[in-house]
Amino acid sequence: MRRPFPDVAGLGGAFAHTVYLISRREFITRVRSRFFIVGTIVFMALLVGYIVLQALVLSRAVTTVKVAFTPDAQAMAQQLRAVTNTDPTVKLLTSSVPDAAAGRAQVRDGTVDALVSGDPTAPVVSVKDTLDPTIAAALNALVKEAALNRALTAGGVDPTSVERAVANANISIALLDPNAQQRGERAVAGIFVAALLYVSLLLYGQIVAASVVEEKANRIIEILLSTVRPRQLLLGKVIGIGLMGFMQLVLLGAAALVAVSRTQVLSVPTIGVEAVLGGLLWFVLGFVFYALLYAAGGSMVSRQEDLGAITTPITMLVLGTYLAFFWVIANPDNPIAALISIIPPFAPVLMPARMATGDAQAWQVLVAAVLTLLAIAGLNLLAARIYTNSVLRVGSRVKFIQAWRGGD
Numbered sequence: 302m303r304r305p306f307p308d309v310a311g312l313g314g315a316f317a318h319t320v321y322l323i324s325r326r327e328f329i330t331r332v333r334s335r336f337f338i339v340g341t342i343v344f345m346a347l348l349v350g351y352i353v354l355q356a357l358v359l360s361r362a363v364t365t366v367k368v369a370f371t372p373d374a375q376a377m378a379q380q381l382r383a384v385t386n387t388d389p390t391v392k393l394l395t396s397s398v399p400d401a402a403a404g405r406a407q408v409r410d411g412t413v414d415a416l417v418s419g420d421p422t423a424p425v426v427s428v429k430d431t432l433d434p435t436i437a438a439a440l441n442a443l444v445k446e447a448a449l450n451r452a453l454t455a456g457g458v459d460p461t462s463v464e465r466a467v468a469n470a471n472i473s474i475a476l477l478d479p480n481a482q483q484r485g486e487r488a489v490a491g492i493f494v495a496a497l498l499y500v501s502l503l504l505y506g507q508i509v510a511a512s513v514v515e516e517k518a519n520r521i522i523e524i525l526l527s528t529v530r531p532r533q534l535l536l537g538k539v540i541g542i543g544l545m546g547f548m549q550l551v552l553l554g555a556a557a558l559v560a561v562s563r564t565q566v567l568s569v570p571t572i573g574v575e576a577v578l579g580g581l582l583w584f585v586l587g588f589v590f591y592a593l594l595y596a597a598g599g600s601m602v603s604r605q606e607d608l609g610a611i612t613t614p615i616t617m618l619v620l621g622t623y624l625a626f627f628w629v630i631a632n633p634d635n636p637i638a639a640l641i642s643i644i645p646p647f648a649p650v651l652m653p654a655r656m657a658t659g660d661a662q663a664w665q666v667l668v669a670a671v672l673t674l675l676a677i678a679g680l681n682l683l684a685a686r687i688y689t690n691s692v693l694r695v696g697s698r699v700k701f702i703q704a705w706r707g708g709d
Contacts, residue, residue, distance in 0.1 A: 319529050323537025324544065327512075331545045341549050345556045352557065356564035365392045366433045369404045371418040372397070377443055378417075384439040391435045401427075417472075421447040427475045437472070444470045492630070493557075494580045495654035497550070499623035501584060502591050502649065503616060505546040509592045510599030510612050512538060513692070517603055522692055531689040536681075539592045543585065550584055579656040586673045587649025591619065593677070593684040600691040601699040611698065622650045633660040643669040645676035 331337055370378045378395045385393045396413065398404040404416035405427050415436065416427040422444060426432060448470035516522040525534055598611045629638040629651055642651035642661065648669040655661035687704040694703075 316530075316533060319533045320537045320540065323529065323534060324540035327538055327541025328544045331542065332548065337545065337549070341552055344549070344553055348553055349556055349560045352560040352564055364390060364433060364435075365394065366415070366436050367394045367396065367413040368415045368417060368436065369396045369398045369407060369413040371401050371404060371416070372399070374417045374419060374421060374424050377421055377424065377440070377447075380443050381436070381439055384442065385435065388435055391433065393436070401425075422451055422470055423473070425473045425475055440472045444472055492626075492654070494657045495623060495626040495650050497553070498580060498584060498587060498650050498653060499619060501546060501550060502587050502619050505542060505588055506591045506595040506615065506619075507612065508546075509539060509542050510595040510608055511605065512542065513596055513599035513688075514602060514605055514608055517600065517692060518605070526692070531692055532685045534692075535593075535596055535685055535688045539589060539596060543588045543592060546588060547581065547584060550581060554581065579653040583649050583653040586670065586677070589677050590645065590649060590673060590680060591615065593680045597684040597687040597691075597704075600688045601701070601704055603694075603698075607698055618646060619650070622647045626651055626654050629655065630658060630660075633658065639665060643672060645669075645673045648673050 368378075368381065375397060378397075382393055382395060385391050398407065398416065401416065401418040404413070404418060407413045408416050408427050408429060411429075414428065415432055417424050417440070418427070419425045424440070424444065426437075426440060513522075516525065522534075529537075594615050595612060598615060599608060602608055602611050625641060625647060629635075629642060632638045633655070639661075641647050642655050643665055652661060652666060652669045656666060687701075690706070691699045691704040
């Protein structure tokens with residue numbers, strides 16, 4: 302009979318086939334469970350509901366717009382206030398600047414949202430990347446009115462010329478930072494990806510550890526190890542639960558993309574697909590990395606009550622990685638931020654988040670992936686040894702030195 306798996310790295314087809322059977326059992330058992338089905342539906346509903354809620358909040362929110370005027374355009378300030386007072390969704394704040402250069406500096410540093418300068422019949426409106434549509438429409442109306450008044454005052458002009466002058470009168474928008482809106486959307490996507498991976502690594506890592514303890518406490522582990530090796534059981538369990546988590550994240554990511562595209566909260570073509578694919582790739586690497594730690598930790602205790610004490614250091618490491626993300630995203634050009642995102646313990650959360658924000662360079666992603674794969678290979682040897690030496694010890698918590706050395 303032909304073996305379903307060829308020899309790989311000296312492990313043999315029998316080894317690989319056993320790992321496949323164990324992982325298949327874990328995957329099928331868990332995706333058919335009520336926890337997975339109900340949990341996935343609830344998570345999808347909460348995620349879609351949150352996105353829809355954000356869209357409703359944004360649609361009803363009052364937008365405060367700060368507009369500065371140079372002396373030659375100051376006459377438009379009072380007129381603009383009169384026009385926008387009738388719109389409850391926009392709150393206009395006006396100010397004066399001595400010249401256009403000073404006003405553009407305030408736009409760049411965020412003190413004001415827009416600067417109006419120049420002749421009232423053809424003013425230039427300087428903004429970072431976009432002008433509020435209500436303000437833009439009001440300014441265009443004022444410019445047309447000013448052009449009409451000037452043409453009529455001049456006299457001796459036929460009506461056709463007056464209408465043409467009014468129709469051609471518009472503001473000119475100068476973009477001082479055209480990518481600001483895209484960066485804002487990417488920052489939101491980065492926070493979303495980091496939070497999702499943080500929760501996923503903790504949740505599925507704890508499931509791995511709890512599964513090990515459950516089998517150990519019920520003495521099922523003794524039956525399993527009578528037919529398979531500890532390392533096969535470890536790898537099969539990690540792969541099976543990882544596939545279950547991957548499937549759940551794919552469903553959540555698809556639901557998020559559909560909700561975002563429908564509500565237009567973010568620009569899907571710009572960031573959605575990249576963020577989702579990067580998050581899924583790094584979930585695989587991050588899950589394997591941390592699941593091995595959680596499995597090794599779970600094998601050192603025999604009761605669910607003792608699991609928290611052994612897995613707390615791992616949980617704190619994941620939490621620290623998530624908290625570090627906020628410093629990294631606030632300092633995208635800092636070499637230390639780039640270095641931290643490459644190091645394996647932090648890379649599974651920080652690197653996909655930096656990919657979503659557009660701050661990660663291709664070589665950094667490649668180096669982080671290679672280092673994470675090397676770390677997984679080394680961690681696999683360490684976790685397999687601890688798991689092998691601890692999983693059959695029932696009773697008190699196994700100390701690390703005992704798990705490493707084996708024996709009594």
